[in-house]
Amino acid sequence: MADEFGAALTALDRAGNPPQAFCDVVADTFPVTGAAVSTLGDVLGSETLAATDATAARLDELQFDLGEGPCWDAVTTGIPVLQPDIRRFGGNRWPTLVSALATEPVASIFAFPLVVGPLRFGAIDLYSNEPVTLDATSASRVSAMAEVVSRRVLQRALENLGLQTEDGGNAFSRRLIHQATGMVLAQIGVTAEDARLVIQGHAFSQGRPMMEIAQAIISGDLRFSRLNGRIEVDE
Missing domain, CATH: 1.10.10.10 (Winged helix-like DNA-binding domain superfamily/Winged helix DNA-binding domain)
Structure with a gap:
């Protein structure tokens, strides 16, 4: 199993579009319904880079607009935020988001930060339409995949800005x-x-x-x- 996961990490790193590659395998790899990968905050702006479905994209959009939610907390703290039953236990922490999710098929949310060094610039959001828990092994593996996605997202952003090879030219x-x-x-x-x-x-x-x-x-x-x-x- 460890060898299979190592191969999956290598494939993710070599993918032409790692955010989409992650979304393509997430539901088959972890006990969730779907996921989205987004940049968040001032560094790279707020944008959904990939999503498994409309609900995952909507969850990102709500957090962008409301300025609260697990993905914001993950970016702020630099650590994963795991909420297995957001309707029962998320109201005090994210009251506006929980209210907005009343008509959405979202019960559990797990957010993992996109981080390179001290730079926090986005999050991976996993959701389930039923309350579920993410065990320690699964959380560790999502974190490892998030590290790969983080590097590639930042590399792509720097390349697009013409900064990837900046060295003064001498x-x-x-x-x-x-x-x-x-x-x-x-x-x-x-x-x-x-x-x-x-x-x-x-x-x-x-x-x-x-x-x-x-x-x-x-x-x-x-x-x-x-x-x-x-x-x-x-x-």
Whole structure:
């Protein structure tokens, strides 16, 4: 089973459209009815990237419009939000959303953040039309798939903005960025590709050149660290 899931992760990473690829397999992989993948908030704006069905898309739309719900909480905290019976137990936390869902076939919602380094920019929402629980193994696997989707969504966004290969255009700047990448790799224990993506994403979110972020990392003015499984910025 672990080998099968590893193969599924590899296939997801190689997919031309990872958000849609996730939605294509979610109902067969987890005990849910459907799912949606969206960007959320100021970094990349609020947009549904893929959805299994109209209900999943509607659930995203309601959370966008109301400014509350599990996906917002997942983005804010950087950790999954699991609500197996939103009608019974979600009213105090998300009263407006629960009221709006009165006529929708949604009973359970599980939201997982899209995160690269300290940058939180979206969520995966899974829903069920009957109250269900998501066990620890399933939650761990959704989180692993969310990591893959997160990287690919941010890479695509940076490519579309022309920022994916920003390095100042000369050997000196490339060396500095390479050095900074190695430092981030050591600080948070990720691959070189992910360390560079952390630098790129942070530069984009701060509206600063990638070269400037690299220099701050090398000088020690900017560090990344792990806290309770999350990557934080120390400035």
